[in-house]
Amino acid sequence: MSNLSLYAVKAVLILDADGQRLLAKYYPHATEFAALKDQRAFEKSLFEKTRRTNICYRSVVDVYVYVVGVAEENEIILSTALNAFVDALDILLRQRRLTAVVYVIRHQMEKQSIQSHYDTVVLALDECIDDGVVLEVDEEQIASRVSKRGMDTIDVALTEQTLMQAYQSAKERLANSLLK
Numbered sequence: 001m002s003n004l005s006l007y008a009v010k011a012v013l014i015l016d017a018d019g020q021r022l023l024a025k026y027y028p029h030a031t032e033f034a035a036l037k038d039q040r041a042f043e044k045s046l047f048e049k050t051r052r053t054n055i056c057y058r059s060v061v062d063v064y065v066y067v068v069g070v071a072e073e074n075e076i077i078l079s080t081a082l083n084a085f086v087d088a089l090d091i092l093l094r095q096r097r098l099t100a101v102v103y104v105i106r107h108q109m110e111k112q113s114i115q116s117h118y119d120t121v122v123l124a125l126d127e128c129i130d131d132g133v134v135l136e137v138d139e140e141q142i143a144s145r146v147s148k149r150g151m152d153t154i155d156v157a158l159t160e161q162t163l164m165q166a167y168q169s170a171k172e173r174l175a176n177s178l179l180k
Contacts, residue, residue, distance in 0.1 A: 019047035
């Protein structure tokens, strides 16, 4: 019987159409990828293999997304985590485009979207997989948690103000509006 472990994922990679790294997150228990040289060699060989064979990954427009697991891991778990992450990114990047008032007919994720909204991509990855443990596989939940993070920071900033700070802030705003 194999060792059971929650650490199902060794790495998550997003590569462009040329095999260049857009995002790479190697988890600490994946010791064979400790050196940057080993990571780059692995990414290059993985990209070359996926161009010729049928390995579990997902490509969207000009982006390849990989979830690399341990050898004993169930492929369905890895595939489910991969699909949830990619679908959550699609939801989040579509929302970002709509809020930026940029009309784009094709709303799929692409290299430019990944680079422009790198913070959102990393937050989505952290909501889906943490330290190699798959936490969430519902793309709607992942997207809503990432979307709420921006709103939560504003609410926390307002609620953490003391009464005196709130009074001073209101007084300054009133003075500024009267001086204009």
